Amino acid sequence: MKRTLFLITALIFMIGLFGCNGLSTDPATTGTTPPSTNITTVGPTTVVTEPSTTPVASNRIINGTVLADDDPVVGANVRIRNTSYEVQTDSEGNFSFEITESQEQMPEFRLIVTKEGFVQATKDVLETDFVSNVATVSVMMNSATVTLFGIVSDQDGALSGVTVRVSGTDTSTVTDATGAYSLTIDRPLGITLVFEKDFFESRSLVLSDFTSGSQFENDVTLEHLALSISGTVFNFASGIISGAVVAISGTEYETTSGTDGSYSFTDLHLPSDEFVLTVTHSGYLDAEYSSSDFDDEDAFDLELIADYIPLGVLDA
Numbered sequence: 001m002k003r004t005l006f007l008i009t010a011l012i013f014m015i016g017l018f019g020c021n022g023l024s025t026d027p028a029t030t031g032t033t034p035p036s037t038n039i040t041t042v043g044p045t046t047v048v049t050e051p052s053t054t055p056v057a058s059n060r061i062i063n064g065t066v067l068a069d070d071d072p073v074v075g076a077n078v079r080i081r082n083t084s085y086e087v088q089t090d091s092e093g094n095f096s097f098e099i100t101e102s103q104e105q106m107p108e109f110r111l112i113v114t115k116e117g118f119v120q121a122t123k124d125v126l127e128t129d130f131v132s133n134v135a136t137v138s139v140m141m142n143s144a145t146v147t148l149f150g151i152v153s154d155q156d157g158a159l160s161g162v163t164v165r166v167s168g169t170d171t172s173t174v175t176d177a178t179g180a181y182s183l184t185i186d187r188p189l190g191i192t193l194v195f196e197k198d199f200f201e202s203r204s205l206v207l208s209d210f211t212s213g214s215q216f217e218n219d220v221t222l223e224h225l226a227l228s229i230s231g232t233v234f235n236f237a238s239g240i241i242s243g244a245v246v247a248i249s250g251t252e253y254e255t256t257s258g259t260d261g262s263y264s265f266t267d268l269h270l271p272s273d274e275f276v277l278t279v280t281h282s283g284y285l286d287a288e289y290s291s292s293d294f295d296d297e298d299a300f301d302l303e304l305i306a307d308y309i310p311l312g313v314l315d316a
Contacts, residue, residue: 060099062125064137066113067093069214073141076115103127113139119187142187143214148207149182150219152195159197159222167192167204193218199270201225230264231300233257233279241281241304249276249288279304
């Protein structure tokens with residue numbers, strides 16, 4: 001009996017010694033850190049909860065500002081494509097998203113920004129944009145329309161009455177007394193702006209840079225067109241009149257009608273599209289004609305009235 005008890009005691013001692021030295025789980029002896037085990041006692045029952053092996057990643061943050069012409073866009077709708085994330089910009093154009101999905105699930109994002117009166121804008125947020133799980137971005141928006149404006153002048157100053165039109169469209173305006181024009185149009189990829197006025201050489205401006213901004217100023221100078229004026233001097237009763245002196249009032253331009261009553265001016269450079277032709281001939285009343293009196297700008301026929309009435313005409 002004593003021998004049996006001794007053997008049992010020795011066996012327990014050896015098991016204890018082996019358990020301490022051979023199966024040690026001490027981190028100092030094994031070189032590993034075991035996961036912690038939660039032990040909870042509920043009444044008479046002890047529940048052992050094993051630790052999760054899935055790491056918990058911190059949520060990522062996207063902070064941003066929406067701008068147009070360097071001004072904040074208030075109330076713009078900002079959403080992340082193919083997700084339910086959606087916010088509106090505050091009074092300073094700022095917005096923020098807290099992304100709960102892991103980087104493996106959503107490594108990159110595309111922001112879509114919309115607001116009435118503006119062209120839709122997009123912004124890609126890449127994995128490399130995040131620093132300590134925070135990405136800070138700016139989104140630039142453009143207005144849906146642009147305004148084209150400027151001053152049209154000639155060598156003497158502001159030029160009124162110039163037609164300014166967008167080529168290929170019905171959109172046009174006319175310069176005012178100060179030579180100013182303004183056109184508001186849908187934001188284009190590119191346009192040709194045409195400037196036209198009688199007795200001036202027309203000009204065309206090709207505009208193509210509308211990627212940003214909403215106000216586009218273009219001042220233009222028009223050159224006077226070299227004019228040619230021709231016609232016939234006549235009397236309703238006697239027909240053509242030769243030798244009549246035809247002059248452009250206020251200028252040095254002057255000529256004389258030929259044997260067929262014709263006259264002409266070529267390569268004229270006049271200060272205005274409005275001018276006055278004076279016609280004189282002995283035996284006839286002096287006459288003046290304004291350029292606005294003629295419907296056909298290519299033919300300026302001038303009538304002189306005799307300062308007496310022939311008897312034949314009177315008898316008729």
